[in-house]
Amino acid sequence: MGKKIKVDPVTRIEGHLSIEVEIEDGKVKDAWSSGTMARGFEALLIGKDPRDASYVTSRFCGVCYSVHQMASARALDAAFGARVPWGGTLIRNLIMGAEYIYDHVLHFYQLSALDYIDIMAVADYKGNDKELLAVRDKIISLVKAKDTYPLTPRYAPDEFSVKDPDIVIHAVRNYLKALKMHAKARNMGAIWGGRTPHYQNIVVGGVTSYPDLNQVARFRTMLDEQAKFIEEVYIPDVLAFGTGPLWPLAKMGLGGGHYNYLSYGAFEKDPDGKELVFPAGVVVGLDPANIKVDPVDTNKIVESVKFAWYKDNKPVHPYNGEQIFNLDKKNAYSFVKAPRYDGKPMEVGPLARMIVARNKDLLGLVAKGAKPGAVARHAARAIETKIVVDACYHWLDELQSAMTKPGFKIHDTEHWDPPASGMGAGYFEPPRGALGHWIKIKDKKIENYQAVVPSTWNASPRCENGARGQYEESLIGAPVPDPNNPINVVRIIRSFDPCLACAIHIIDPQTNELRKFIIE
Amino acid sequence: MKEKRAERNLLQMVEAHGINRRAFLKYCAATAALFGISKSKFMTSLAHAMETASQKPPVIWLEGQDCAGCTIAFLGLLNPPVSSIILDKISLRYHETAMAAAGHTAEEAFEEAVKAGGYVLVVEGSVPSADDRFCMIGGRPFKKILEEATANAAAIIAVGACATYGGIPAATPSKGIGLNKALPGKAVINLPTCPVHPDHLAGTILYFLANGKAPELDKIGRPVMYYREVIHDNCRRRGHFDAGRFLMDWNDPAQKDWCMLMKGCKGPVTNSDCAVRRWNDGISFCIDCGGVCMGCAEPGFYSEMTPLYTAESETSKRIVALRDAGMFTKKNS
Numbered sequence: 001m002g003k004k005i006k007v008d009p010v011t012r013i014e015g016h017l018s019i020e021v022e023i024e025d026g027k028v029k030d031a032w033s034s035g036t037m038a039r040g041f042e043a044l045l046i047g048k049d050p051r052d053a054s055y056v057t058s059r060f061c062g063v064c065y066s067v068h069q070m071a072s073a074r075a076l077d078a079a080f081g082a083r084v085p086w087g088g089t090l091i092r093n094l095i096m097g098a099e100y101i102y103d104h105v106l107h108f109y110q111l112s113a114l115d116y117i118d119i120m121a122v123a124d125y126k127g128n129d130k131e132l133l134a135v136r137d138k139i140i141s142l143v144k145a146k147d148t149y150p151l152t153p154r155y156a157p158d159e160f161s162v163k164d165p166d167i168v169i170h171a172v173r174n175y176l177k178a179l180k181m182h183a184k185a186r187n188m189g190a191i192w193g194g195r196t197p198h199y200q201n202i203v204v205g206g207v208t209s210y211p212d213l214n215q216v217a218r219f220r221t222m223l224d225e226q227a228k229f230i231e232e233v234y235i236p237d238v239l240a241f242g243t244g245p246l247w248p249l250a251k252m253g254l255g256g257g258h259y260n261y262l263s264y265g266a267f268e269k270d271p272d273g274k275e276l277v278f279p280a281g282v283v284v285g286l287d288p289a290n291i292k293v294d295p296v297d298t299n300k301i302v303e304s305v306k307f308a309w310y311k312d313n314k315p316v317h318p319y320n321g322e323q324i325f326n327l328d329k330k331n332a333y334s335f336v337k338a339p340r341y342d343g344k345p346m347e348v349g350p351l352a353r354m355i356v357a358r359n360k361d362l363l364g365l366v367a368k369g370a371k372p373g374a375v376a377r378h379a380a381r382a383i384e385t386k387i388v389v390d391a392c393y394h395w396l397d398e399l400q401s402a403m404t405k406p407g408f409k410i411h412d413t414e415h416w417d418p419p420a421s422g423m424g425a426g427y428f429e430p431p432r433g434a435l436g437h438w439i440k441i442k443d444k445k446i447e448n449y450q451a452v453v454p455s456t457w458n459a460s461p462r463c464e465n466g467a468r469g470q471y472e473e474s475l476i477g478a479p480v481p482d483p484n485n486p487i488n489v490v491r492i493i494r495s496f497d498p499c500l501a502c503a504i505h506i507i508d509p510q511t512n513e514l515r516k517f518i519i520e
Numbered sequence: 521m522k523e524k525r526a527e528r529n530l531l532q533m534v535e536a537h538g539i540n541r542r543a544f545l546k547y548c549a550a551t552a553a554l555f556g557i558s559k560s561k562f563m564t565s566l567a568h569a570m571e572t573a574s575q576k577p578p579v580i581w582l583e584g585q586d587c588a589g590c591t592i593a594f595l596g597l598l599n600p601p602v603s604s605i606i607l608d609k610i611s612l613r614y615h616e617t618a619m620a621a622a623g624h625t626a627e628e629a630f631e632e633a634v635k636a637g638g639y640v641l642v643v644e645g646s647v648p649s650a651d652d653r654f655c656m657i658g659g660r661p662f663k664k665i666l667e668e669a670t671a672n673a674a675a676i677i678a679v680g681a682c683a684t685y686g687g688i689p690a691a692t693p694s695k696g697i698g699l700n701k702a703l704p705g706k707a708v709i710n711l712p713t714c715p716v717h718p719d720h721l722a723g724t725i726l727y728f729l730a731n732g733k734a735p736e737l738d739k740i741g742r743p744v745m746y747y748r749e750v751i752h753d754n755c756r757r758r759g760h761f762d763a764g765r766f767l768m769d770w771n772d773p774a775q776k777d778w779c780m781l782m783k784g785c786k787g788p789v790t791n792s793d794c795a796v797r798r799w800n801d802g803i804s805f806c807i808d809c810g811g812v813c814m815g816c817a818e819p820g821f822y823s824e825m826t827p828l829y830t831a832e833s834e835t836s837k838r839i840v841a842l843r844d845a846g847m848f849t850k851k852n853s
Contacts, residue, residue: 007623008658011616014588016657040654040692049827055814056822059688062589062715085771110595114620138607147576150612153629154620179603183596187800192809195799196596197589197715200811203829208783208810210776327653411770490622 002029005483010490012111013498014063017459019471021489023480028489031468031475033459035336035500045449050076050418050441051204053449057437060453061499062197063106066099066189067430068437069202071451075437076204078424082415086271087408088206090399093267094219095189095199096430097392101226102185103431104350104381105234107497109178112378115491116246117168118157124165135173155487162245171241174233181229188222191215205412216400223396227389230382238382242365242375253371255492257474258345259286261352262457264296264436266429267391277391278384278429281356284344288366291358298425298436303452304338304463307331315340315464318438318450336500338460338469339452347470348433348457349496350380359383373474374495381431381497418444430454432497455499471496576608577729578639580630580669581615584662585655585689585696586645589715590680591617597718598801605722609729613639616657627658630665637672640725644716646682646689646696654694663702670703675728677709679716684741685819687714700741700819709734710741714816719797720746740819742791751787751813752848754795761788761848770810780807781839784829786815788839788848 002024010017022030041060045053054072058065070092077084084092123143125136142148162168186196192209193199201209242250265280281293302315311326318339326332338345346352351372354362361383362376370376402408423440433454440448460469468476471493478488583591595602595618606612612619613633614626621629633639643666648654652661670676678699681687689696699708709728711720724743727735735743752758760766761779768782769775779785787795790813798805806813815825815835824834831840842848 006659009616009622009626011619011622011626014617016583016616016655018656018659040694041688044688044692049830051829052826055828056688059587059589059714062587062592065587065589106595110618119620142607145575147611149578149629150606150615150619150621152620153625155622155625176603179595180598180601183598183602183801186592186596187803190800190803190809194804194806194809194811197587197592199809200806201809206770208770210770210773210810327651409771413769413771486623 003483005486007486007489007493010493010498012114012494014061014500017493017498017500019475019489019493021475021480021486023483026479026481028475028478028480031472032333033336033461033469033471033493034334035459042449042451045446048446050079050439050444050446053437053439053446054202054204057451058198060451064099064103064430064432064499065197066095066193066199066202067428067435068451068453069199070096070430071426071428071435071437072439073202073204074426074428075424075439076426077412078426079422079439079441080204080415080419080424081422082205082412084206084412085409087211087399087402087410088412089268089271090395090402091192091207091209091211091410092202093395094392094399095193095202096267096428097388097395098185098189100388100431101188101230101385102182103497104385105178105185105230106182107431108234108238108378108381109175110182111497112494113171113175114151114154115487115494116160116162116241117171118161118163119151119168119172121163121165121168122172125169127166127169132169132173135169135176139172155485155490158481158485158487160246160249161487162241164245167240167245171237174237177229177233181226184222185226188219188226191219191222203411205415206410208411210410211399211403213400213403216396216403220393220396223389223392230385230389235382235386238378242370242379243368246375247370249491250365250370250373250375253373254478254488255374255377255474255495256372257347257470259372260284260341260344260346261286261355262296262341262346262348262434263353263356264427264429264434266427267388269391269394277387278353279357282341282346283352283355284342286355286372288363288372291355293356293358298427300342301436301452302340302343304340306338306464307461308334308337310337318436318452332461334459334461336456336459336461336469338463339457340463340467343465345460345463345467345470345473346434346457348454349377350384350431350433351377352433353429354380354383374492377495420444432499433457453499455496458496459498459500471498576611577674578613578633578636579610579642579725580613580633580639580673581618581642581644582662582666582669583616584643584645584647584666584683585694586680586682588617588644590644590683590721591615593715594679594718594721596800597722600722602718602722605725610640610725623658630669634669634672638674639672640728641669641673641676642679642721642725643676643683643699644679646686646698647702648689648694649697649701650693650695666702670706675709675734676703676706677711677721677724678741679711679721681712681714681816681821684710684712685821687712687816688822691823707734708741709737709743711746712742712817712819712821713792713794714814714821717746717792717794717797717799738791742817746793746797747791747817749791749793749796751790751792751795751807754793755787755807756795757807767810776810780810780812781836781843782831783812784814784825784827784831784833784836785812786818786825786833786835786839787813788842789835790815790817792817
């Protein structure tokens with residue numbers, strides 16, 4: 001029996017997460033991922049006007065709000081029979097593009113970087129760059145004043161931490177730059193979304209924001225600034241770290257997991273939606289030399305509750321679930337349920353998307369010896385941020401051309417009122433991975449609502465056959481030489497960009513009270 | 521004259537700290553704009569605060585049943601930049617989403633800061649009242665952590681709809697409650713809206729640090745400087761409301777700027793300076809993007825605001841009745 005340690009709370013993520021690992025001979029032997037907060041949004045929606053759903057589900061999460069509005073609006077579009085005009089789709093896509101840019105930059109600098117650098121190394125910077133000297137002096141002044149919060153306390157830097165003063169001081173300078181850049185990226189979304197977090201313009205049938213050319217020009221100018229930062233700062237930083245000081249972690253494949261990947265596909269390039277920026281697909285048991293991508297069959301999705309705080313039930317499709325909440329259940333350890341595809345745990349997110357897309361840049365790194373894992377996840381994020389930036393330019397051009405033609409539309413007004421009955425699914429690929437919302441409408445009200453979100457896939461506990469979730473599996477074998485300093489554990493978990501408030505919106509907390517959950 | 525001297529002294533002081541005059545004036549102007557007060561008056565109080573405070577005031581930021589939206593909103597502050605607040609103005613001892621520490625290291629930082637006392641406590645997210653186990657952090661109920669943190673706090677600021685009056689979680693079976701119910705009798709500064717407006721939060725923290733007391737509050741604990749006015753009175757669509765022109769089709773450029781009442785706008789009974797201050801560095805706000813005000817600055821959000829996108833909610837019915845009674849004519853509003 002190894003030594004068990006718990007990291008609770010796991011910080012610099014969205015939401016409340018607890019990770020327990022068993023360590024033997026300096027390595028993780030077993031792991032348990034536990035979501036520890038729940039609200040019960042789904043129960044709230046039952047009986048409400050269906051149009052409320054896109055507004056309310058945005059509040060699943062204040063980090064990735066817009067993607068829930070998007071998936072929810074898509075589920076409503078399907079249930080209402082609404083056809084979103086190309087103008088509406090373009091504005092939705094541009095807002096989602098801004099979300100990608102902000103989310104990935106925030107994740108790399110604000111949420112992850114501190115795991116990889118010894119920030120105190122800046123004190124040894126010997127160069128004469130004025131900007132960098134100012135950064136150095138700022139940190140030194142904090143140290144002298146004995147007040148370096150929130151940069152400390154921290155887990156102690158280890159053998160893999162970057163200590164070269166030149167590299168670290170650039171990273172800290174860029175950390176401060178990134179604080180402004182991701183705020184500005186959210187401002188791009190606000191041009192049409194009204195404000196962030198929680199946009200106001202995405203509704204069933206399209207969007208509410210009739211665009212003008214000034215807005216297009218403003219978005220383009222702001223996009224130029226973001227594109228420059230991404231190409232000249234973010235991507236070079238990720239590559240410099242990934243192929244430089246972090247190469248040992250990349251080669252080791254720290255945080256690999258099950259090597260199963262799922263992407264629903266997203267972002268139409270043209271009005272008929274035939275070609276997607278991110279293709280859909282499933283990869284089981286990755287062989288990098290010969291990637292076999294299967295089409296997605298959403299009928300193969302089931303959710304297991306064996307180790308979650310719900311009354312026991314066999315695994316069922318989200319459409320047919322039956323939920324009984326049980327806080328006192330033995331062996332249960334999480335509010336997160338365990339979704340499986342064809343019975344298998346899946347990884348969703350940037351790495352999954354780039355593998356399903358057989359992205360050349362990512363596969364180039366793999367060919368050089370990087371194994372899919374924590375470092376590759378950061379690389380995949382940077383690679384796809386550039387893809388999204390390019391797509392934003394394409395959508396802007398399309399919008400500018402479409403809005404100057406007669407008959408330009410942003411909303412399907414014919415289908416604004418809720419149908420007497422209906423059902424629909426909305427799929428999307430947010431920055432964190434595959435997202436699905438399902439709705440059923442009866443008597444013009446929500447009869448049932450269900451979402452399976454990216455962090456439900458990644459953070460899930462064990463399922464029926466005991467197979468670990470992706471976080472748990474990815475921790476196995478990770479080096480933890482000092483149980484009091486489990487820095488590799490948080491490196492791995494944060495590489496997924498966890499979002500726990502999202503993962504656990506779905507409960508029925510009326511203890512021991514059966515509620516049928518039926519959407520056939 | 522007095523003010524001028526204060527300005528000079530302060531400038532000498534900050535110049536000695538390596539901040540140039542231009543940068544500092546810019547910072548002060550931006551900060552003063554947060555309060556809507558004159559620059560010189562603000563600088564006098566800030567000078568006093570900086571001269572008397574020997575070290576940065578500690579801040580503890582707790583997250584309960586939250587979505588981190590208020591955190592992200594706060595991180596979006598560009599004027600003054602949020603980095604200058606976090607690194608120069610306050611000592612952020614505990615913040616789950618921002619801090620370097622994790623696990624026991626984070627818990628120890630929390631305990632030390634609470635023990636030392638004298639901090640500003642910022643609370644984001646509601647407290648589950650149906651069962652403590654709906655929100656556990658470090659193996660302990662959030663409710664207990666909150667009670668510990670309030671004991672030695674110099675000021676308590678509730679941010680966002682959830683922490684103030686319960687917000688959306690109030691309508692869920694976990695029965696989220698705001699600090700008004702979770703900490704009865706405690707003095708709490710309420711900054712509702714979903715999420716909190718970053719200006720409101722930065723301004724309130726800096727006001728407290730500069731003056732050593734909370735700004736003037738209204739009957740439900742909101743700073744008067746931000747929530748005095750009704751959104752409706754400053755709405756640029758107001759003329760169309762008065763003229764009875766209501767948007768029905770978002771595709772029609774002719775209706776683009778018409779009043780949003782029939783799509784469910786609650787601006788006529790919602791108090792906040794959104795329409796003047798606007799959001800995201802002044803780029804837009806809810807009503808400007810063809811959206812509607814959902815009344816997120818009011819205690820009745822969300823249950824009294826649904827169905828959100830119609831004029832049939834309790835709140836919308838009240839607005840229509842008030843309008844029919846002529847209560848929104850310029851004279852009476």
